[in-house]
Every structure is written in structure tokens, then in C-alpha cells.
Amino acid sequence: MSIGTLFLTLLTTALINNVVLSQFLGLCPFLGVSKNVNTAAGMGGAVIFVITVASALTNLLYTYVLVPLELLYMETIVFILVIAALVQLVEMALKKLSHGLYAALGVYLPLITTNCAVLGVALTNVQNDYGFLASVVAGFGTAGGFAIAILILAGIREKMAHNDVPKAFQGMPIVLVTAGLMAIAFSGFSGLQF
Amino acid sequence: MMKKAIERILNGLFRENPIFVLMLGMCATLAVTVNAVNGLGMGLSTAAVLVLSNAMISLLRKIIPDGVRMPAYIVVIATFVTIVQLILQAYVPSLYESLGIFIPLIVVNCIILGRAEAYASKNNVFLSVCDGIGMGLGFTVALTIIGLVRELFGTGCVFGVKIMPEFYEPVAILVMAPGAFFVLAILTALQNKLRAPSASNTQHSELACGGDCSRCGGCAGAANHLQIAEETERKARQLAEERKAAAEAKKSAEQAKKQEGGEQA
Numbered sequence: 001m002s003i004g005t006l007f008l009t010l011l012t013t014a015l016i017n018n019v020v021l022s023q024f025l026g027l028c029p030f031l032g033v034s035k036n037v038n039t040a041a042g043m044g045g046a047v048i049f050v051i052t053v054a055s056a057l058t059n060l061l062y063t064y065v066l067v068p069l070e071l072l073y074m075e076t077i078v079f080i081l082v083i084a085a086l087v088q089l090v091e092m093a094l095k096k097l098s099h100g101l102y103a104a105l106g107v108y109l110p111l112i113t114t115n116c117a118v119l120g121v122a123l124t125n126v127q128n129d130y131g132f133l134a135s136v137v138a139g140f141g142t143a144g145g146f147a148i149a150i151l152i153l154a155g156i157r158e159k160m161a162h163n164d165v166p167k168a169f170q171g172m173p174i175v176l177v178t179a180g181l182m183a184i185a186f187s188g189f190s191g192l193q194f
Numbered sequence: 195m196m197k198k199a200i201e202r203i204l205n206g207l208f209r210e211n212p213i214f215v216l217m218l219g220m221c222a223t224l225a226v227t228v229n230a231v232n233g234l235g236m237g238l239s240t241a242a243v244l245v246l247s248n249a250m251i252s253l254l255r256k257i258i259p260d261g262v263r264m265p266a267y268i269v270v271i272a273t274f275v276t277i278v279q280l281i282l283q284a285y286v287p288s289l290y291e292s293l294g295i296f297i298p299l300i301v302v303n304c305i306i307l308g309r310a311e312a313y314a315s316k317n318n319v320f321l322s323v324c325d326g327i328g329m330g331l332g333f334t335v336a337l338t339i340i341g342l343v344r345e346l347f348g349t350g351c352v353f354g355v356k357i358m359p360e361f362y363e364p365v366a367i368l369v370m371a372p373g374a375f376f377v378l379a380i381l382t383a384l385q386n387k388l389r390a391p392s393a394s395n396t397q398h399s400e401l402a403c404g405g406d407c408s409r410c411g412g413c414a415g416a417a418n419h420l421q422i423a424e425e426t427e428r429k430a431r432q433l434a435e436e437r438k439a440a441a442e443a444k445k446s447a448e449q450a451k452k453q454e455g456g457e458q459a
Contacts, residue, residue: 021371022371023225024221024222024224024225024371024374025221025225025299026221027220027221027224028220028221028304031220042427073276073280074276075298076272076275076276076279076298076301077269077272077273077276080268080272080301080302081265081268081269081272084264084265084268085265095430099430099433099434099437100434102430102434103427103430103431103434106430107427107430115302116221116299116302116303119298119299119301119302120295120299123295123298123299124295127295167386167387168383168384168386168387169379169383169386170386171382171386172379172382173379173380173382173383173386174379176375176376176378176379176382177375177376177379179375180372180373180374180375180376180379181372183371183372183375184367184372187370187371187372
């Protein structure tokens, strides 16, 4: 696998097939934890960390356990359990080892145990037959795309707090409209040709 | 008993409809509802998993220890999802292709884990099954309606049959990704306008999934996520500061001791 293909994977997963805005994965933290830029950054960081590690781990499990034992139909069960255990483990380790990091990242970890983006990336990697390196890069790119999207949305929401929004659209509806406009903007990336 | 069963089913269909009122499982809702058939297929698959997992968890409710109940529920749900996935792959391959990754992702659909935690783990098998049927039907009906609206205005068809007049120009954006956000935005705005109860316009959603939002990834409407995160962050910072203060106190105490020792010497 050449550097070029890896870079292409990174770009595709982060921008062209943005995980939230065109795949609809991980919508819940995207809408729920985007009220200000600081918490959005924490969430983005936690997602980048968990998805990158989870895609590495699930790829190893798939290649060295599930394929040799011919247990492919077990992939959903194995992946979700491994991801849940991994998130808990990382949270405990952070709590024990570094309080600063725990306060910045760790508090968001329980919120992403059952985030569909994490399981989604693991399953997509397997579907696309990615190798170890490609899986990690794809995971990192996807999570990076999530972080970009949630940071942009949080920035817009901070500005929007001072605006006069029609009564019926206050709260969730205006956030959804914003997300829709962002999705239109991001669909422009699909015009990129290589 | 019969009365209670009917009450559970109506509850899932109307009063606590998982999509229109609770707003759970929005990822699948937005992603697969490009047409009515997909919505119906996704709804029925989820309903099947919901009924089966509710029944199984209700049967096992006295055996599963409290400390490991979440992982146990996830294993039960993942098993039924795998079964449904294999059945769809074998008998309805076209639907399997078009729903794609969202079938295995039923595992992380908040509504299923939520009902297991809030209802099936506390009630008997019969009522849990009725609850599953009600919630499943509510989910299916809501997905089909959203799919129907998007298909009708986005392509001019209903279930693949063209019904709009010739001069109607389809709004293609409705069946693309941004359209999903707009449809949901209009829906929630209507709920706000009509003051219909919904997770998007209540501060603390008592009607939602059992309230354990920290273990649940799917409440798009609930701001609880943010509150939980802020609360834990505050606690973590407090703990860090306490430890720091304790360490400094220890240090200064040691220094004082040393000085004392030096003076004595």
C-alpha cells in the first residue's frame, strides 16, 4: 500500500464521505455535545482516539481470530463487545494515570461506548477489505472528519446564540437546519477528482 | 392483563413513539429513509430484534447480575441482530444490499437497549413482548412515514409507483443527505409549534429511555449528554485539584519537618 493511496483514503474518509454529514453515523454526540467549542473539541479528541484504536484492534481481531476460525458471522457481536470493553478500559486507565487528560478527554468516553460511528467504522473497514495500516488510516480519517464537523457546528452554534431565531425553530430544529446546510457544503467535496 | 397489553402497544405507537416523541435511533432514521420501502424494511428488522431481545432479557432478568447487565444486554441484542441479518441476506437480498451497514448497526440503536433497561428488565415476558411490539410498530410506522414523505416529494413516487402529476418537478435534495436533516428540522419545528411532547423540547426527558444517558449513544434530542459531560468534568477537575492540594500539603509538611530536624541538629 503506497503513501498515495493512504493519503487518498484519509481524504476520502475525512471530507468526501464525511461520517456525520453524509453517512449519518455518530449523529447523537454531534447534535448533543456541540453547544460550545471547548466541549466539542474534547468530544472530537475522544472520538479520534477511540476510533483509531478501535479500528486497529478490530482489524487485528478480524484477521487473526475471526478469519482463521471461520467465525465471520460473529463479527458484530465480537466488535461491539471489544469496543465497549476498550472504552471502559481506556477510561479507567486515564482516571488512574492522568487527571488533566481525564478531565479533558476521559469524561466524554462513556458517551461514545455505543456511538454508532465506532462500530460503523470497524464494519466498513472489514467490508472494504482494508489491511491493518489502511484500517488505522481510515479510522483516523473518519474520526478527523467527525471532529471537523462537530467543531464547525459548535462554532456556528456559539454565534447563533445571539441571533433572533423564529420561536418554533429554537433549539433542535435550527441546529438541524444548520447541519443540513453543512451537509450541502460538504457534498461539494464529492466533486474532487483524482 | 389484556388491557395492560393493549395499553403497552398503544403507548409505543403514540404516547411514547420512539422517533416522533423520544427521538431515539436518529442515525438509522435519517440514513435509510430515502424511500418508503427502505423505511419499512428497517423498521420491521428493528421491531423483530426489539421483540426478541425484550422477551429474552425479560426471561433472564432474575439471572443476570446487576453489575454486568449492560454487557449482557448487548450480547443478547447483538445475537438477535446477527440472526436477523443472516435471514435478510438469505431471503431479501435486495433489501439487505440497500440497508447495508445499518443492519448490524441496529445493535447500537438506543431504543433497543433503552427498552431492555427501562422495561424488559423489570416486567414479565408477556408484557415485555407487548412493549416490544408497540415500540417496534411505532418505530416502523414513523420510519415509513418519513420515507414516504421524502420519496413523494423527492422523486414523485410512493413505494416506487409514480403518482405525482407530470408537471411536478421533484425536489431531488430531499432524497440526498442534506434533505434528511431538513425533513427532521421541519418535523421538530412543527412539534415545537404545536407544543407536542418531544425529547427535543423538554429539558429533562422523563419519558425517554430509562434516563441512563451516559451508557446510551442515541438520544439526539436530549441535551443530557452535555450535562453529564460537564458534571463529570467538574468532578474530575475537583478531584485533580484536591489531589494537588494534598500533595502540596504533604510536601510542605515534609519541608517543615526537615527544617525542624535541621534546627535541632
